[in-house]
Amino acid sequence: MDKIKVGVVGYGNLGKGVLCALKQVQDFELVALFTRREPDKLGLTDIKVENILNIKSYKNKIDILILCGGSATDLPKQSPELLKDFCIIDSFDTHANIPEHYETLDEIGKKSDTLALLSVGWDPGLFSMARILFNSIAPNGKDYTFWGKGVSQGHSDAIRRISGVKNAVQYTIPKDEAIENVRNGCMPDLKTKDKHLRECFVVLDTNANADLIEQEIKQMPNYFAEYETIVHFISDEEFKEKHSAMPHGGFVFRSAKSANNNNFLMEFSLKLDSNPEFTASVMVAYARAVYRLFKQGKRGAVTVFDIPLKLLSTLSEDEQRKQLL
Amino acid sequence: MDKIKVGVVGYGNLGKGVLCALKQVQDFELVALFTRREPDKLGLTDIKVENILNIKSYKNKIDILILCGGSATDLPKQSPELLKDFCIIDSFDTHANIPEHYETLDEIGKKSDTLALLSVGWDPGLFSMARILFNSIAPNGKDYTFWGKGVSQGHSDAIRRISGVKNAVQYTIPKDEAIENVRNGCMPDLKTKDKHLRECFVVLDTNANADLIEQEIKQMPNYFAEYETIVHFISDEEFKEKHSAMPHGGFVFRSAKSANNNNFLMEFSLKLDSNPEFTASVMVAYARAVYRLFKQGKRGAVTVFDIPLKLLSTLSEDEQRKQLL
Numbered sequence: 001m002d003k004i005k006v007g008v009v010g011y012g013n014l015g016k017g018v019l020c021a022l023k024q025v026q027d028f029e030l031v032a033l034f035t036r037r038e039p040d041k042l043g044l045t046d047i048k049v050e051n052i053l054n055i056k057s058y059k060n061k062i063d064i065l066i067l068c069g070g071s072a073t074d075l076p077k078q079s080p081e082l083l084k085d086f087c088i089i090d091s092f093d094t095h096a097n098i099p100e101h102y103e104t105l106d107e108i109g110k111k112s113d114t115l116a117l118l119s120v121g122w123d124p125g126l127f128s129m130a131r132i133l134f135n136s137i138a139p140n141g142k143d144y145t146f147w148g149k150g151v152s153q154g155h156s157d158a159i160r161r162i163s164g165v166k167n168a169v170q171y172t173i174p175k176d177e178a179i180e181n182v183r184n185g186c187m188p189d190l191k192t193k194d195k196h197l198r199e200c201f202v203v204l205d206t207n208a209n210a211d212l213i214e215q216e217i218k219q220m221p222n223y224f225a226e227y228e229t230i231v232h233f234i235s236d237e238e239f240k241e242k243h244s245a246m247p248h249g250g251f252v253f254r255s256a257k258s259a260n261n262n263n264f265l266m267e268f269s270l271k272l273d274s275n276p277e278f279t280a281s282v283m284v285a286y287a288r289a290v291y292r293l294f295k296q297g298k299r300g301a302v303t304v305f306d307i308p309l310k311l312l313s314t315l316s317e318d319e320q321r322k323q324l325l
Numbered sequence: 326m327d328k329i330k331v332g333v334v335g336y337g338n339l340g341k342g343v344l345c346a347l348k349q350v351q352d353f354e355l356v357a358l359f360t361r362r363e364p365d366k367l368g369l370t371d372i373k374v375e376n377i378l379n380i381k382s383y384k385n386k387i388d389i390l391i392l393c394g395g396s397a398t399d400l401p402k403q404s405p406e407l408l409k410d411f412c413i414i415d416s417f418d419t420h421a422n423i424p425e426h427y428e429t430l431d432e433i434g435k436k437s438d439t440l441a442l443l444s445v446g447w448d449p450g451l452f453s454m455a456r457i458l459f460n461s462i463a464p465n466g467k468d469y470t471f472w473g474k475g476v477s478q479g480h481s482d483a484i485r486r487i488s489g490v491k492n493a494v495q496y497t498i499p500k501d502e503a504i505e506n507v508r509n510g511c512m513p514d515l516k517t518k519d520k521h522l523r524e525c526f527v528v529l530d531t532n533a534n535a536d537l538i539e540q541e542i543k544q545m546p547n548y549f550a551e552y553e554t555i556v557h558f559i560s561d562e563e564f565k566e567k568h569s570a571m572p573h574g575g576f577v578f579r580s581a582k583s584a585n586n587n588n589f590l591m592e593f594s595l596k597l598d599s600n601p602e603f604t605a606s607v608m609v610a611y612a613r614a615v616y617r618l619f620k621q622g623k624r625g626a627v628t629v630f631d632i633p634l635k636l637l638s639t640l641s642e643d644e645q646r647k648q649l650l
Contacts, residue, residue, distance in 0.1 A: 023584035024464050099647050119650055126458070128650045129634055133451075135649065136610040136637035137603075139349050183596070249590075258606065259348035262598035265574075271508070273587035278462075281583065285461040305638075305645055309454055310630040312461035320630055322424050324460065325444055325453045 003029035004291045007058060007086070009078065010068035011035045011042055013246065014091065017280030018066050019047070025284060027314055031062050059085045063294075064287050067091075068280075076101065083108045083116050087294050089287050091121040091279060098124065106301035115294045116301045120286045121279040122270055123147070127252045129304055130268035134254035138264050141256025144182050146174035146195050150248025150275060158223045159200055162216055164208030167236070169243045171199045174251060175228075182253045185263040197228040203239050248275035285312045328354035329616045332383060332411070334403065335393035336360045336367055338571065339416065342605030343391050344372070350609060352639055356387050384410045388619075389612050392416075393605075405429050409437045412619050414612050416446040416604060423449065431626035440619045441626045445611045446604040447595055448472070452577045454629055455593035459579035463589050466581025469507045471499035471520050475573030475600060483548045484525055487541055489533030492561070494568045496524045499576065500553075507578045510588040522553040528564050573600035610637045
């Protein structure tokens with residue numbers, strides 16, 4: 001069987017995650033990793049590393065590019081640009097801008113005879129799939145999404161900007177009692193602040209005033225003031241030892257009622273030691289599907305809603321029905 | 326918009342569930358319920374009821390038939406026979422025979438210019454979807470399926486066959502500690518008996534010997550002897566009051582490791598007050614998809630693995646991307 005020739009764009013956490021995920025699959029062949037940095041400086045000797053400026057010379061040598069840039073500035077430029085010459089998959093996660101990103105890619109893909117799969121990961125991605133499935137099955141109900149336990153980059157940054165703070169990380173944590181209320185089928189009205197608490201681990205500069213900084217964190221509007229917030233001050237060493245991992249996860253629930261007033265509770269959840277490695281694993285499985293859809297003649301842009309699950313699996317359709325149905 | 330013209334075949338628990346589910350959707354029109362019984366005797370005045378013998382006269386008047394018979398004897402005959410004239414959806418759940426059922430239906434559908442979706446419900450069905458998705462994302466891991474809390478018809482029947490037993494119901498219950506062990510990521514080796522306990526509620530005939538019957542239940546090979554089994558003797562009244570509902574549910578887990586040895590835990594679960602009403606709701610959503618796939622030109626047989634999630638939703642694709650992705 002021909003292997004799927006894949007290129008990886010970007011060597012941040014997600015790019016590293018994709019290299020990790022590719023080690024567990026046999027049907028892909030990594031052609032090259034593309035970076036904006038000096039290729040030699042990445043210290044990678046077992047794979048081909050290219051400067052991103054040379055990527056166009058790989059046209060027709062790569063079946064699909066997995067884009068590992070950020071949604072704020074990288075992907076809005078890279079996805080449309082690279083789609084002119086390659087099939088691509090990205091993890092664009094700025095929910096409000098997904099429809100626009102879709103339209104852009106759909107037009108370019110159709111013009112360029114290529115295919116893009118956008119917004120793949122776990123949210124958007126797997127959680128979106130749970131939402132559309134649950135809503136279609138049980139139209140009379142309520143959705144609940146909880147995030148965590150995991151690091152919020154935005155909230156961590158906000159703490160680090162406070163004068164006197166040397167380093168900080170913020171975990172968003174789902175509240176157990178809110179989850180229990182949802183599981184019990186009582187369909188509570190819950191705002192984001194009712195569902196989550198915020199736990200902060202902060203390293204102070206020498207001579208910084210812990211009380212004042214704790215107060216400043218807890219009173220920060222939008223970020224913390226509305227939330228139950230817990231602040232711990234820890235040493236540099238403890239920070240490095242215990243808070244360098246990137247765990248995450250979350251829950252999607254739908255609590256619904258039949259026309260006969262019987263309760264249905266549907267739940268999908270994830271607990272991940274490494275958020276970027278898991279997101280990368282989802283992208284690799286979906287890269288397989290994009291390759292197959294492209295071979296079937298599909299052009300333009302698609303989302304996870306367009307892709308039948310059979311296209312994700314390395315098993316033949318016969319084996320799938322026998323082993324997994 | 327044209328409504329989807331649907332026929333329901335069978336008026337057991339599942340057929341009643343489909344009528345219930347159709348009350349919550351606006352895009353279906355119930356053409357008729359088909360039964361082997363005397364139509365008048367069903368006592369249904371608000372819908373058209375027909376004897377199943379007249380079903381062929383509805384050819385071209387119905388877009389899809391939802392088959393609500395059992396997998397043991399009804400569906401192996403009904404699905405192939407009705408597929409000659411109609412698009413159908415069934416909930417065939419004899420796992421070992423699914424490949425053969427698929428081949429039969431695929432051949433007939435292609436010959437007859439019709440489309441069949443087989444084995445829809447929650448297991449097979451939603452649980453199968455979780456299995457293929459989770460396995461494709463995380464190839465290095467273990468699957469765990471737990472069933473319950475819910476009634477096992479086979480085990481309830483086995484108890485009722487014991488002399489001196491007037492009535493009985495058996496609930497299969499997932500063991501909390503087994504679920505916790507899976508959730509903790511320690512990937513235990515678990516057999517069905519390690520994952521479930523069996524709780525029985527039994528009504529005795531007058532003068533029956535409770536101790537002997539409890540012993541007989543607990544020692545029944547295959548059904549109970551290998552399991553932790555709890556037996557309660559209750560009155561007829563308590564039985565009718567507390568054990569007439571049909572709750573069910575279950576869990577699908579995949580516990581996996583990345584190539585960097587990070588743990589991923591994926592979980593999908595259901596808690597259902599009414600097993601047949603939920604299964605019926607899944608079938609109605611998938612009937613919508615079959616109708617659309619048929620309009621797109623698909624013929625033969627398909628499973629849930631072939632169907633993109635967008636086809637389940639009443640929302641337009643634009644709305645789906647905006648609201649659910």
